[in-house]
Amino acid sequence: MGLRSYIIVRILLTIPLIMLLLSIVFLIIRVIPGDPVLLHFERKASEEAVEAMRQRLGLDKSLPIQYFEYLGGLFRGDLGRSMQDFSPVSEQIFSAFPATLELAICSMLVATTIGILLGVKASESYNSLKDHLIRAFGIIVYAMPIFFLGMIFQMIFAINFHWLPANGRFPPRLTEPRGMILFMNQPVGIAVWSFMIGLLCLALHVGLLRMKGVRFWGQGSTISLSHFMIVWIVGFTVWIVGFSYAQLNMSGVVRVSTGLFTVDSVIEGNILKFVESLRYLFLPSLTLGLVLSGVFIRLTRSNMLETLRLDFVTAAKARGLKESTVTYGYALRNAFLPILTMMGLQFATLLGGAILTETTFSWPGLGRYLVDRINFRDYTAIQGAVVYFALIVAVVNLIIDILYAYLDPRIRY
Amino acid sequence: MGLLEVDSLRVDYRTRRGSIRAVDDVSFKLEKGELLGLVGESGSGKSTLGLSIIRLVPPPGVIEQGSIRIDGDDIIDFSAEKMQSIRGSQISFIFQDPMTSLSPVKKISEHFIEFIRTHEPKTTKAEALKRANTTLRDVGILPERIADYPHQFSGGMRQRIMIALAITLNPEIVIADEPTTALDVIVQAKILDLLTELRDRYGMAWILITHDLSVVLERCDKILVMYAGGIVEYADSKELFRNPRHPYTQRLLQGIPNIEFSDQKLKAIPGSPPNLLNPPNGCSFSPRCSEGEPRCKSEKPQLLEVIPNHFVRCFKEM
Numbered sequence: 001m002g003l004r005s006y007i008i009v010r011i012l013l014t015i016p017l018i019m020l021l022l023s024i025v026f027l028i029i030r031v032i033p034g035d036p037v038l039l040h041f042e043r044k045a046s047e048e049a050v051e052a053m054r055q056r057l058g059l060d061k062s063l064p065i066q067y068f069e070y071l072g073g074l075f076r077g078d079l080g081r082s083m084q085d086f087s088p089v090s091e092q093i094f095s096a097f098p099a100t101l102e103l104a105i106c107s108m109l110v111a112t113t114i115g116i117l118l119g120v121k122a123s124e125s126y127n128s129l130k131d132h133l134i135r136a137f138g139i140i141v142y143a144m145p146i147f148f149l150g151m152i153f154q155m156i157f158a159i160n161f162h163w164l165p166a167n168g169r170f171p172p173r174l175t176e177p178r179g180m181i182l183f184m185n186q187p188v189g190i191a192v193w194s195f196m197i198g199l200l201c202l203a204l205h206v207g208l209l210r211m212k213g214v215r216f217w218g219q220g221s222t223i224s225l226s227h228f229m230i231v232w233i234v235g236f237t238v239w240i241v242g243f244s245y246a247q248l249n250m251s252g253v254v255r256v257s258t259g260l261f262t263v264d265s266v267i268e269g270n271i272l273k274f275v276e277s278l279r280y281l282f283l284p285s286l287t288l289g290l291v292l293s294g295v296f297i298r299l300t301r302s303n304m305l306e307t308l309r310l311d312f313v314t315a316a317k318a319r320g321l322k323e324s325t326v327t328y329g330y331a332l333r334n335a336f337l338p339i340l341t342m343m344g345l346q347f348a349t350l351l352g353g354a355i356l357t358e359t360t361f362s363w364p365g366l367g368r369y370l371v372d373r374i375n376f377r378d379y380t381a382i383q384g385a386v387v388y389f390a391l392i393v394a395v396v397n398l399i400i401d402i403l404y405a406y407l408d409p410r411i412r413y
Numbered sequence: 414m415g416l417l418e419v420d421s422l423r424v425d426y427r428t429r430r431g432s433i434r435a436v437d438d439v440s441f442k443l444e445k446g447e448l449l450g451l452v453g454e455s456g457s458g459k460s461t462l463g464l465s466i467i468r469l470v471p472p473p474g475v476i477e478q479g480s481i482r483i484d485g486d487d488i489i490d491f492s493a494e495k496m497q498s499i500r501g502s503q504i505s506f507i508f509q510d511p512m513t514s515l516s517p518v519k520k521i522s523e524h525f526i527e528f529i530r531t532h533e534p535k536t537t538k539a540e541a542l543k544r545a546n547t548t549l550r551d552v553g554i555l556p557e558r559i560a561d562y563p564h565q566f567s568g569g570m571r572q573r574i575m576i577a578l579a580i581t582l583n584p585e586i587v588i589a590d591e592p593t594t595a596l597d598v599i600v601q602a603k604i605l606d607l608l609t610e611l612r613d614r615y616g617m618a619w620i621l622i623t624h625d626l627s628v629v630l631e632r633c634d635k636i637l638v639m640y641a642g643g644i645v646e647y648a649d650s651k652e653l654f655r656n657p658r659h660p661y662t663q664r665l666l667q668g669i670p671n672i673e674f675s676d677q678k679l680k681a682i683p684g685s686p687p688n689l690l691n692p693p694n695g696c697s698f699s700p701r702c703s704e705g706e707p708r709c710k711s712e713k714p715q716l717l718e719v720i721p722n723h724f725v726r727c728f729k730e731m
Contacts, residue, residue, distance in 0.1 A: 311513040318467055318508075319528050319578065320500035323493075329527075330516050408518055409562040 003405070006413035007398065014394035018387055022074075025386045026067060026379075034377040036083040057083050070383065079384040084376050089384035092369065096353075098259030099169055100365035103288065103357070104350035106281050110289025112343060115296020120332060122297065123304035134297060142294025150287040150360035157283060165280050167362040170261055198235025205230075284361040288354055292346055299342055303335035310334070337408060344400035348393045415442035416618055417466070417586055422479030424458070424465050433689045435461040435474065437642035440716075443586065446616040448609070450629030450650065452665070453639035456686055459622045462639070463588045466620075467500050483586070502532045505579035507589040511571035511596075515563040521545075521574055522559045525581065532582055548577040551614075552607060569600035573607070580611060588620045593628070605632060627669045630654055638662050641687050641697035644716055648723040658725040660702050696727070704729065 037053045045053075054060045058069065073080055079089040115138075122134040141149075158166035257264055261277035307313065308331050316326045353367025362368075366385065373381035405411045424436035435458040443449055453459040464470045466481055468488060480487045483503060488496065500506075508514045515524060525545035529536055536544075546556040552573040563571060572592060579587050589608065593601035609632055612619055623629055629636060629650070636653050638646040638661065646659040657663045664682045671677060684701040687693050693700055699709040709728060716726045 311508050311510055312516045314469060314471075315506070315508050315514045315575070316516070317469055318500055318506035319531070320497045320502060321527065321531050322497065325527070325531070333518055334516060409520075410517060410564050 003402070003413050007402070010394070010398050010401070014391065017394065018390045021386055021390050022071075022383060023067075026070070026383060029374075029377065029379055029382050030063065032377075036377040036379055039376045040084060070380075074387065079387065080380040082373075082378055082381045084373065084378045084381065089381050092381065093366065093384060093388050095259070096364060096366045096369045098261075099363060100351060100353050100358075100367065102260050102262060102281060103284055103354060103363060103365055104347060106285035107288035107292060107350065107354070107357075108343065108347055110285050111292035111296055111346070112339075114289065115293040116300050116332070116339065118293070119297045119300025120304055120327060122301045123308060123331075124327060126305060131301075135301070138294040138297035138301075140294075141290045142298075144291060146287060146291050146354075146356040147360045149291060150283070150357060153283050153287055154361075164282050166283075167360075169280055169364055170277060194235045194238045197238045198232060201234045284354075284357050284363055287360070288350075288357045295342060295346070296339065299339055300332075300335070303338050304331055307331045307335040337404060340400060340403060340407065344396050348396040351392045351396070352389045416445045416447075416484065417443035418480075418482040419462075419466070420480045420482070422462070422465065422481065423477040424461050424470055425475055425477050427473045427475060428690075431690050434642050434692070435689070436465060439479075439639075439642075439644055441637055441644065441647060443618050443620065445585070446612065446618055447635065448612055448619045448621065448633045450626075450633035450636040451620055451622040451639065452624070452626050452629060452636060454624055454686060456641075456689070457639045458642040459624075459639050460590050463506070463590050463620060463622050466586075466588060467504050467506050468496055469500075469506075498532065501528060501579075501584070502582045503584050504586045504588065505582075505584045507572075507575050507579050507587065507592050509591040509594050511568050511575050511592075514575050515571060517563055520560055520562055521549075524574075524578060525559070528578060529581060544581060545577070548581045549574070551580070551611065552577045569596050569604065572596060572600075572604055576604075576607065576611070580615065580617065583615065584617055586618050586620065588622065590622045591624065592621070594623070594625075601628075608632075626665050630669075638665070641689060641692065643697060643726065644724065645698065645726050646724065647716070652723055656723075658719060658723070658730050659698075659727050660704050661698050 037050055037057065037059065040053065041050065051060075058066060061069070070080065079093070081087065082089055082092060118134045118137070122131045125131050154166045157164045258267075262274060262281070265271070265273035265277055312334075313326060313331050316330045321330075351366075353365050353370055354363075355367035355371055357363065358365045358367040359371065366388075370382070370385050373385070401413075405413060419442075420440045422436055422439045423434065426433040426435055437458070439458075439462060441449075451459045451462065461470055461474060465474075465476055468476070468481075468491075470476065476489060480489055482488070483499070488499070491499070515521070519527075522542060522545065526538055526541045529541040529544060530538075542559070545559060549556055549559060554570060554573055554577065558566075563574075566574065572595075576589075576592070579589075592608070593604050596604065605628065608619060608621065611617070621629055621633060626636075626638075630653075631650075633650050636646075636648065636650045637644055638653075638659065640661050646653065646657070646662045653662065654666070657666050661682075664680065667680045668682070670679060682701055687697055687700065693710070694713075695711050696702070696705075696709045696714050699705050702709065706728060712728075714726050714728050716724050717730065718724050719730045
């Protein structure tokens with residue numbers, strides 16, 4: 001079976017998965033107490049009005065008919081309308097999705113960076129004080145309730161020091177690009193940008209060469225002028241691209257909105273908006289990322305300990321490879337599959353909405369949307385969210401499985 | 414001055430239950446192009462001795478004393494970077510199990526390129542590949558297979574690749590720790606022939622660590638027999654075969670089946686090696702020795718050169 005047919009089969013398999021999940025949820029939300037119509041009117045409506053609303057929402061029909069009508073809509077790609085505010089559920093999910101995606105990506109970055117780095121460090125100094133401290137840290141952050149950690153951060157960084165916003169995603173005043181912020185539309189701004197990016201390229205380049213053991217000065221120096229030429233050309237290209245882009249932006253040709261404020265601000269060339277959106281992202285991502293990092297610390301550490309004992313690690317050392325190459329290029333690279341699996345699972349969960357984090361930080365994502373709708377027994381919205389979530393889990397797992405084959409040549413589909 | 418001179422080397426594993434002396438006062442010399450067989454049973458300290466020569470004794474093992482001189486320089490004093498730079502380029506090491514000695518996620522070519530460029534950063538990828546191809550041909554692997562992954566090779570072929578990696582940078586010394594134990598008998602013989610052939614062609618010195626005396630008897634120039642961390646006998650292989658002087662060596666030779674006298678029963682050595690946490694007083698082989706005297710149990714015999722180039726640690730040779 002080739003990779004393509006594998007993907008097709010996997011996608012087809014998600015259909016029964018979604019059907020099963022949907023059927024269960026469909027029944028359960030109708031069994032639990034609570035009535036979307038009464039909750040809609042907050043119990044202040046006449047019986048006729050309630051009955052009319054029931055008919056309008058189709059709740060007067062028998063369960064099987066409701067079920068098959070919903071399924072029929074689903075096959076046409078229609079998730080139905082919310083029972084709360086009557087707007088299409090798919091639109092609501094799409095509008096809450098970017099906030100959740102942004103939070104999921106940032107907190108995964110925090111969790112995997114902290115988790116993998118600390119896990120590797122712990123395994124390198126197995127059974128030492130450092131190892132014990134890192135393990136203790138991992139358990140503590142994992143056991144920490146998210147809302148508690150979130151509130152502590154809010155108190156320290158937002159209320160006490162006023163460094164970061166306490167909650168919310170973005171103030172309305174900054175959602176539109178403003179002229180003064182568009183550094184990129186002025187030649188001077190672009191010159192500064194290209195200079196900075198050129199420096200960044202140079203730093204990265206030098207760093208990479210240093211890691212490969214290239215000497216820059218003294219005996220055996222191998223760096224030549226061409227390296228600096230390349231860096232300069234990169235900077236120049238950025239200048240040209242940035243300049244023409246700024247022209248497009250000013251003339252209003254670029255009007256793309258992804259809903260991800262960090263991405264949008266870059267597209268708009270609005271650096272202040274970019275910084276501001278990061279400031280709003282910081283506390284929720286840090287909180288969620290720290291709590292999740294506990295899992296990654298333990299997982300990385302235990303897998304590294306197993307891999308570090310394997311012969312090819314000692315053999316790599318015996319060939320005189322550098323300690324960092326052996327640790328990251330050999331041990332971590334081979335210990336990575338279980339970590340990747342966990343990354344996929346966690347990321348899929350996060351894309352379903354981090355309910356506690358989103359509630360603590362009033363983050364307008366899918367988690368809060370779902371809690372909100374469950375409170376109002378908004379049947380269609382809940383069903384829609386379930387369909388969406390099943391799809392996300394299936395897609396993320398599929399991507400992880402494909403990455404497996406890429407990471408480990410022994411895995412073939 | 415020999416190529417490699419190990420002098421009164423002592424390696425301990427510092428465990429919670431006490432120190433285990435894995436290598437006890439070992440001294441020997443290795444000349445250029447020499448093939449030295451290091452023989453001993455499991456736990457005799459032969460692998461630890463091999464690993465300590467590249468200073469990769471796994472923790473909690475520690476080199477407690479002694480010197481290891483390569484071309485006159487004591488590598489015990491080398492910095493970690495200096496040590497890294499000689500591993501693989503001056504001394505190579507081949508491990509027992511070829512199935513697990515290569516990273517399963519890297520192509521053979523990546524192993525070579527990374528290795529060559531670590532030691533010679535100026536080498537381009539193309540040059541590194543070219544050199545890899547030459548060495549692969551030397552060990553009998555088709556150069557076009559360099560783009561394959563380790564799991565696409567058999568055990569014997571992987572050991573050939575490990576050997577190719579070990580000799581790529583023309584090291585002066587190659588230490589092979591039971592290179593054929595994990596392979597079947599036919600492949601074993603081929604690999605051993607390959608080692609001798611490479612020695613003849615490139616003139617590097619080999620240390621061949623094995624538990625099988627018969628494997629090294631006919632191929633090695635010199636043989637060093639270890640028991641419980643110490644050297645019990647050290648001599649030219651022919652001399653050792655004709656005149657084994659230590660009771661342990663004699664019993665080992667009696668354990669080798671002989672085609673001409675195939676109905677002869679092989680004699681096993683009674684007992685088992687001593688517990689190194691709590692080694693016996695006196696000669697460590699005394700509990701299993703059939704020719705012991707009373708003082709074997711109380712005094713430790715010294716390693717003595719009984720005739721030129723034949724060293725034995727036994728009271729009856731004194």
